[in-house]
Amino acid sequence: MNKIPYISSLRFIATIFVIVIHVAAPILSNAQPYSLDWYIAQYFQVISQFCVPIFFMLTGALLIPRDLSFTEFTKKRSKRILVPFIFYSLLYLIIDIGFQLNTATPNYYLIFKNAIIGIVNGTKFHLWFIYALIGVYFFIPFIGKSIRTANKKEVTIFLILWIITCNTNLAVYIPKINLINFSSYLGYTVLGYYLSKFDIKFKSNKIILLTLFIIGITIPLMSIEHYKMNQVNGDFSILFKTLCLISSKLSGGYLGINTVLTSISIFCFFQLLNISLTNSKYLNKFDKYSYGIYLIHPLIGMIPLFMYINTKLSNPFYVIIISTILSVTLSYISIALLSRIKSLKQFIT
Template sequence: MPKVIWISNLRVFATLTVIMLHCAAGGIYLMGKIPDSWWWICNAANAFGRFAVPIFVMLSGYLLLGKYKNLIDFLSKRFSRIFIPFLVWTLIYMLWGSYFGVIPAEKTKLEIIDILRKIMFGGAGGSGHLWFVYMLLGIYLFLPILSKWITQASSQEIKYFLILWVISCTVYPYFNRFLGIKINFEIRYFSGYIGYFVLGYFLGNIQFSNAIPKIGYWALGIFVISWIITFVGIYFSTISNRSIYEANLFDYLSPSVIMMSVTAFLAFKNLFNLEFLPNLTTQIDKFSYGMYLMHLIPMKTISRQWHINFKWIHPIIGISTQFILTALVCYFVMLIISKIPKTSWITG
């Protein structure tokens, strides 16, 4: 089906972008301690990757909302597919952190209480990226209710929800931060990542009257502008914070990142509904969740053991090499594991 092509392309691109983002992330905390040009490269690469996590949520919303039928079947199917690989990799990170961790945050005592605490509250082996899974599982708990609503809602009502979501994510915190004005009208029910879930459903099903390529090109242009706003904004917020990295106003729910996510979604939907190395893309798409779960282990190992990171020769070379090696290791590990029968509980 034509739709599957752009969805697969976008999911693969987002997965690889997350790996690239994390390869560049170490440099953003070193303003003034590394050459300015190096910091800017790390900052721009980190800002570029901020659309990826929202895209995962948007794709889930597009693919799942409106298709819910049975509560028990849905919960058992979605939770087993997401939670079991998450639990397996959480335990792997605990073991890895216990034997190879070099900072306190990665250390895990191999005791039942500490293991259960790390599973419940996160942070096992320094696996901070697993916050995404906790968030996604929380949205899945609400999906049966949301799906029933969205199948009955009009386009106008969905737009109403999304407008209030944007207001709750941007106007409220920005007024409070810059103007010291705290608005007490309670609309936090519209806030959070659930807005991306609804946004994915809306954008995936909306039909534009303009030519499809034109929409895609406009989306690409706005994406670039939003990306520039994000990394320039991070620079000024970091400068104002005495050169200590500060990106609270440019997190995943900020206006510029919301716009990056919207335009990336529309660009792939309208321009990249084409096959690129279809066999490889299909495989990476299949392994995308497993690659996301495991990538910090090879990424950190490559950095610590071989010293290939943003400081190796030059950030562009270091980030690119670390990214390629990490992606290759993740891909081939998932490929090998997938050859073993009934191992989807590892690969996802």
């Protein structure tokens, strides 16, 4: 199957920005709330949040058009996704158990309990995404049949309902119907298919796309100010308070309306310009190794070099930039070298 330039480029960008999120996360959690360091880490988180939805959107754009039975679909995807996932899950589990055993009085019951929790929820923080992706994969062969036969209007209605229901902060205004399965990441896969298949007027308007992006990153920043106003005294205008309150209702992590807007704008922008960032030999390989890079990068982050950077550099802006570049580069080199070993290749990427 021939690669689509903007699809490969989006995967490349999303892989980098998911590492940005993971690099910024400990800085955000350790910084004093509303301090300069905290705001810098928070801004990096906000501008990077589109990365996870983009992965699901690419899944929908690539896989929903394929008319495969459930058996055919799962057989084709299981080896590509499950084998490396199981390998890294066991690797992170062994490392975690090793750390727990390396104490003066190891609690074997607690170690066993944590191992079970890890297997159920993910043995490393980033593996939740693979669990969610596997869940989406189970639905694609079934929902794909309906989406492929639906017209543009019908898919639009589906996506409008999904956007409304996926925002947890608006749940108080929605009748108490359990919409958790409908409002999960499956909606992003349909959105990716929708944007890649149908001709929509705003997709070709750069001003609209830029506006959607700006609104998308402004909403969580205004939401932060809303929570800050509840903790500190200050003279704020009624208009500013109202905008911050509204933003707090629209902001909701990966499933928030803010993230939907930024994800749409970035996806459409790359599609409109058919941006190709993976033409070179190394970037093309990066696209090929992106799954392995995603899986291995927390392991790379355990290298003492990153702790040294955190202690030596006082500015979190430089810490995040340098740590991200190093993590991406070292992860890429590690996967490229390990993939040369035939017996390991199927396990690591």
